[in-house]
Amino acid sequence: MTDALDELVAVMDRLRSPGGCPWDAEQTHASLVPYALEEAYELAEAVEHDDRAGLREELGDLLLQVVFHARIAAEHPDEPFTVDDVARDLVDKLVRRHPHVFAPDETDDASGDATDATDDEGRNVRWDRIKRAEKQRASALDGVPLALGALARAQKVVTRADRAGLSAPAPAGDGSLGARLFALVLEARATGLDAEGELRRTAADWEREARAAEGR
Template sequence: MTPHPGTAVVVLTATTLPAAALPLLRTATRVYAGGGVDVALGDGPLPADVADEAANHPVVVLTDDPAYSLPGAPVYRTAGAALVRAAQVMDTLRSPGGCPWDAEQTHESLRRYLVEEAYELLDAIDDGDRAALLEELGDVLLQVLFHARLAADAADDPFDVDDVATALVRKLVSRHPHVFADGPAVWDAQTQENRWDELKQQEKRRSSSVDGVAMGQPAVALAVKLVQRAGKAGLPADLVPAGDSVGERLFTLAAQAQLAGRDPEHDLREVARRFADQVRAAEKSAKAAGVELTADAWRAHWPPA
């Protein structure tokens, strides 16, 4: 059943309306309050036969449920509407009567999940899989919401997801004075990157160009970041560590790749993924031939066709 052209679903965030929905509200014959929306904001509660009415008259449904929909009707959401709902769900899971597993978690117990979800997101990006990208971004967001909710329960120096978001907004605004203030104009991405680093250095009051680099990140990415930071501070390329040990040779290769404009972490990951595909193909080929994977069998089926 096709709804009337004036019919729409409007998702509220703390009773904030998306501006694009205002014309529809003015022309609607009925405005219904669904989900957790106060009935007083509409003409009455959401009826069970709203789809039938919407087929003949312009009807607007107000709801706080970002998943609600009327078949064929457009949905208008205030930016971040679903984020508010996600934070509410996380709060319910961690509150009394929620999930026992969620209630037992700590920042430390969740560490491995944060790392795993970040790598699964990288896989989705590398694979160009849009459905997986959407899902994995949600899993990474869950980690942010979870850690923020844990922080709200802390006895000392608690903070919550709103504090996290407020700090982020403050950072984004301060690092983009050309957008949110009367800062110097930025004409290209490289200029903005340099400006970002300058502002960051001023804010953090760091004494070294490599202060603040996450030393726990994968070694190749760490080497690249250190060389990048030191290079921006004027370190000559010939001072990059070199030597005969495995670690020194790997560092030199990573540094050379970074200085040449390459991303060695990405390049190495591509080779590793290709190697994994070759292993699977060789195993499949040997299995189809009914042979045991001895060293000779590996050689006979490698590289795979």
């Protein structure tokens, strides 16, 4: 595995170097954003269709995005970092945020909580607290990307608030579409469903029916 990853990094270095690929050489972090988003959605589609070959391919495409961005970052004149730095930061983060695995007899310094959570919800709450302390966020709701789709972002905000023990009345809107949609997000959270995934699957079912009707 290490040899293959090293080879991937070497290929990207060659593509970005003089004499490499002009298209790859001119890309920036910003220009690659649409590709990263597209690959993430294609990965989700492969998972939902239980497409093992597609899953393997799309994981590779996402890995390419990581290596590509890291190679661009390594060229920064003032604050360079490499894919090794990215991997090391990730290892440190995973260990730090899983004290129940790596330090079960200690108290987590970031959250102040004992590390004996016994259920998924307790571990999720502690994860959020550790993350909030690391990033010095003032609110449990900080850090939810504005670029998320509206449905996914609403669900993320509701989940964060619920884990933090926050409560707020359902949005008033005199039956507006937005208020009804948000009420469905609250319902999905209460029943343990993924609103985004449910809508995506239902839309796919409807699309199949529409295509079938088109062919008749």
